[in-house]
Amino acid sequence: MNPHRRHPFIFSSAILVYIFLYAPIIVLILFSFNASRANITFEGFIPTFSERTVMEGSVVKASPCGPFHWFCELAKDDDVIEAAGNTLTIAFISTLISTIIGTMAALALQRYEFKLKPFSQLSLYIPIVIPEIVMGIGILTLFSQLFGVINNGLGLSGDSRLSMGISTVIVSHIAFSVPFVTLVVQARLQGFDKSYEEAAMDLGANEWTTFRRVTFPMILPGVLSGGLLAFTLSLDDFVITFFTNGPGSTTLPIYVYGLLRRIITPQVNALSTVWILTIFSAVLLLQWVQSREAKH
Amino acid sequence: MLKRLRENKSAQGTLLASPTLLWMIGLLIIPLILTLIVSFGKRSPDGDVIYSFSLDNYIRLFGYSTDCDAGQTSCFDPLYLQILWRSLTLAFNSTVWVILLAYPLAYFIARAHPKRRNTFLFMVLIPLWTNFVIRVYAWMMLLRTQGVINLILGWIAGLFNLPFTPLEMLYTPGAVLVGMVYEFLPFMILPIYTSLEKIDNSLYEAAADLGANGIKTFLRVTLPLSMPGVVAGTILVFIPVMGTFIVSDILGGRQVILVGNLIQRQFLDARDPTFGSAASLILMVMTLIVTYFYTRKFGFGEEIVVA
Numbered sequence: 001m002n003p004h005r006r007h008p009f010i011f012s013s014a015i016l017v018y019i020f021l022y023a024p025i026i027v028l029i030l031f032s033f034n035a036s037r038a039n040i041t042f043e044g045f046i047p048t049f050s051e052r053t054v055m056e057g058s059v060v061k062a063s064p065c066g067p068f069h070w071f072c073e074l075a076k077d078d079d080v081i082e083a084a085g086n087t088l089t090i091a092f093i094s095t096l097i098s099t100i101i102g103t104m105a106a107l108a109l110q111r112y113e114f115k116l117k118p119f120s121q122l123s124l125y126i127p128i129v130i131p132e133i134v135m136g137i138g139i140l141t142l143f144s145q146l147f148g149v150i151n152n153g154l155g156l157s158g159d160s161r162l163s164m165g166i167s168t169v170i171v172s173h174i175a176f177s178v179p180f181v182t183l184v185v186q187a188r189l190q191g192f193d194k195s196y197e198e199a200a201m202d203l204g205a206n207e208w209t210t211f212r213r214v215t216f217p218m219i220l221p222g223v224l225s226g227g228l229l230a231f232t233l234s235l236d237d238f239v240i241t242f243f244t245n246g247p248g249s250t251t252l253p254i255y256v257y258g259l260l261r262r263i264i265t266p267q268v269n270a271l272s273t274v275w276i277l278t279i280f281s282a283v284l285l286l287q288w289v290q291s292r293e294a295k296h
Numbered sequence: 297m298l299k300r301l302r303e304n305k306s307a308q309g310t311l312l313a314s315p316t317l318l319w320m321i322g323l324l325i326i327p328l329i330l331t332l333i334v335s336f337g338k339r340s341p342d343g344d345v346i347y348s349f350s351l352d353n354y355i356r357l358f359g360y361s362t363d364c365d366a367g368q369t370s371c372f373d374p375l376y377l378q379i380l381w382r383s384l385t386l387a388f389n390s391t392v393w394v395i396l397l398a399y400p401l402a403y404f405i406a407r408a409h410p411k412r413r414n415t416f417l418f419m420v421l422i423p424l425w426t427n428f429v430i431r432v433y434a435w436m437m438l439l440r441t442q443g444v445i446n447l448i449l450g451w452i453a454g455l456f457n458l459p460f461t462p463l464e465m466l467y468t469p470g471a472v473l474v475g476m477v478y479e480f481l482p483f484m485i486l487p488i489y490t491s492l493e494k495i496d497n498s499l500y501e502a503a504a505d506l507g508a509n510g511i512k513t514f515l516r517v518t519l520p521l522s523m524p525g526v527v528a529g530t531i532l533v534f535i536p537v538m539g540t541f542i543v544s545d546i547l548g549g550r551q552v553i554l555v556g557n558l559i560q561r562q563f564l565d566a567r568d569p570t571f572g573s574a575a576s577l578i579l580m581v582m583t584l585i586v587t588y589f590y591t592r593k594f595g596f597g598e599e600i601v602v603a
Binding site for chain 1: 305306308310311312313315316317319320321322323324325327328330331345397398400401403405407418419420422423425426427428429431432433434435436437440442443444447478481482510531535536538540541542546556560563569572573579580583584587
């Protein structure tokens with residue numbers, strides 16, 4: 001029996017599920033080239049280039065960027081640029097901090113015995129078993145009550161009053177990323193024998209050297225995939241950001257959500273296309289780097 | 297002091313874990329306790345919280361009004377119970393559909409040639425990397441009356457000279473179900489794949505040698521051994537579906553109100569954080585009860601971490 005033979009039922013349902021997964025994305029990308037501003041039906045591509053944008057009703061007839069009209073509009077939109085900047089800043093900082101402290105926690109949970117260990121381990125499962133909105137409103141309540149007490153207690157006024165912003169979003173993103181980093185690094189540590197570290201210690205290496213020369217290289221793939229997971233979780237997050245952001249800390253998902261409740265031009269599709277292509281090329285690059293490393 | 301720390305393994309462990317522990321206590325446990333406290337409070341006229349110990353919010357959630365007129369025959373209003381029930385059934389239906397769609401694909405990938413498995417798996421992940429909100433928007437474009445699906449259906453009807461009236465699909469419970477299934481499908485495919493891939497080929501050979509046909513092999517070997525994946529996937533799908541409010545907001549219009557929408561509106565539009573907190577705790581208790589009984593029956597798969 002050939003283990004890789006294709007059962008027709010399995011094969012055809014797999015194809016159908018792939019179509020289900022990709023059809024919406026293909027439509028989304030196609031519509032970012034839509035000539036129609038109303039963006040309800042596809043009115044064809046924008047046919048020609050011109051000095052200035054030419055509209056006929058709600059259909060774009062010509063544009064300085066030709067078919068890429070909506071991408072140029074996107075690049076001119078200051079709100080989008082700001083939101084993109086916020087999204088990346090939040091993702092980078094929260095990934096960096098959660099990867100470092102998550103790795104530390106994984107080491108503690110896997111290599112040390114301490115009183116709070118069972119409690120720490122259990123607390124990591126909270127974000128998995130509790131809906132995100134519960135966490136979101138909990139954190140919102142915490143910050144608003146805390147800031148209220150501090151602002152009134154210290155008599156702060158005007159701009160010096162504490163309020164929701166980019167730092168509350170970062171702190172909250174770390175909260176939901178850390179457990180995932182810790183669990184991924186822990187899974188990696190589990191696969192390794194403690195004897196490597198013990199051998200290094202027997203040969204006279206101190207704890208720091210052992211960590212740097214033995215433990216860290218071993219867990220590095222786990223740390224990297226934990227970090228990547230934290231980064232994608234942060235980029236993708238809507239719910240927690242929705243409840244913890246403030247003026248000036250709008251991220252791209254929040255921005256898109258705001259647009260969906262108003263008029264939607266193909267500019268939203270252009271934004272989605274740029275988003276998809278960016279993430280896709282970043283992942284391909286990462287895979288390429290990893291496969292190169294594997295060869296060395 | 298440093299020397300003492302160097303010798304005390306327990307203190308070292310605590311120190312290493314302390315930043316994470318700080319975050320877990322400060323941003324998960326304290327907020328949950330705060331939510332509980334607020335849920336017993338009352339709303340002040342300007343939307344602030346008056347701390348008290350009142351069960352009014354919970355009584356209201358379960359359908360009884362506290363300021364009900366003496367003349368009224370019945371103060372029972374099942375509005376919020378209906379919302380809770382709707383969320384629960386939608387989460388159940390979505391999970392069933394997700395399993396039905398994810399299983400064949402996961403099986404296909406696990407049985408594919410090892411060289412191609414990673415590519416197929418990668419293809420499952422790509423849609424997941426597009427943003428959650430963007431994916432909901434994509435379905436809005438597909439489902440609306442002049443949208444792509446109706447366009448294709450109209451075209452097919454035209455081929456056979458059949459009359460065609462565009463279907464009203466957006467802003468219906470069906471649209472919300474499709475959106476949920478689409479959003480969370482990859483979270484089921486990955487754990488099922490992980491457990492299917494672990495099954496040793498020799499088990500299939502043994503089943504074939506013992507005379508089992510394809511269906512029997514599937515029911516007696518494949519399905520039981522892939523259950524940890526299905527259990528992990530169910531947890532990863534059911535819980536978020538219970539709490540999500542964007543899908544119902546965008547694809548359900550104002551027609552399909554779920555617990556998530558109820559909570560969100562209490563915090564933003566209606567400005568009653570005390571009632572929103574009570575609803576949020578009920579949501580949490582509901583998911584914990586379902587997860588508890590479900591995992592007690594089927595076990596808690598380690599696949600949840602792998603995914």
